[in-house]
Amino acid sequence: MSAPFVAIVMGSDSDLPVMEASFEVLKKFGIPFEVRITSAHRTPAAAKAFVEDADKRGCAAFIAAAGMAAHLAGAVSATTVKPVIGVPMNASLDGLDALLSTVQMPAGIPVATVAIGKAGAKNAAYLAAQIIAVSDPALAEALREERADNARAIEDKNAALQA
Numbered sequence: 367m368s369a370p371f372v373a374i375v376m377g378s379d380s381d382l383p384v385m386e387a388s389f390e391v392l393k394k395f396g397i398p399f400e401v402r403i404t405s406a407h408r409t410p411a412a413a414k415a416f417v418e419d420a421d422k423r424g425c426a427a428f429i430a431a432a433g434m435a436a437h438l439a440g441a442v443s444a445t446t447v448k449p450v451i452g453v454p455m456n457a458s459l460d461g462l463d464a465l466l467s468t469v470q471m472p473a474g475i476p477v478a479t480v481a482i483g484k485a486g487a488k489n490a491a492y493l494a495a496q497i498i499a500v501s502d503p504a505l506a507e508a509l510r511e512e513r514a515d516n517a518r519a520i521e522d523k524n525a526a527l528q529a
């Protein structure tokens with residue numbers, strides 16, 4: 367059986383610079399991932415085919431990023447029962463249009479929606495990592511260690527402030 371992987375889809379290559387923040391987090395934890403530019407509106411058949419194929423090949427979680435009338439994450443969730451994490455992109459209206467389009471899903475077809483933009487892109491990857499870590503104790507430990515490192519870094523900053 368192949369290692370669990372994360373599939374990242376985004377509506378446009380204009381989303382790519384923001385979504386690179388997801389790639390960095392997944393790389394840091396050694397989590398395999400695949401990336402596709404595919405759109406709920408511009409390439410609906412290709413989006414559905416990619417999700418169905420990734421699902422069959424053992425994708426553990428999907429990350430879907432889109433801006434404006436952001437229906438991609440919802441369309442992915444309609445196609446799979448794997449966890450779907452939606453990242454609203456700031457392509458217009460400060461990303462509020464995308465946030466509401468991504469988060470307001472009808473009952474039974476969930477999208478775990480994170481923050482608009484880069485913070486959301488990072489947390490989408492952390493959330494996907496935590497989903498995989500449910501059955502991967504080494505990954506869970508790596509996530510705990512990173513949090514401990516971050517807490518120590520804050521303690522060091524406070525110590526420097528007192529000096």
Ligand code: RP5
Nearest residue numbers: 377378380432433434455457
């Ligand atoms: C959405 O429309 C994309 O996800 C992107 O955030 C936004 C604008 O796309 P482009 O016109 O830059 O291709 O579908």
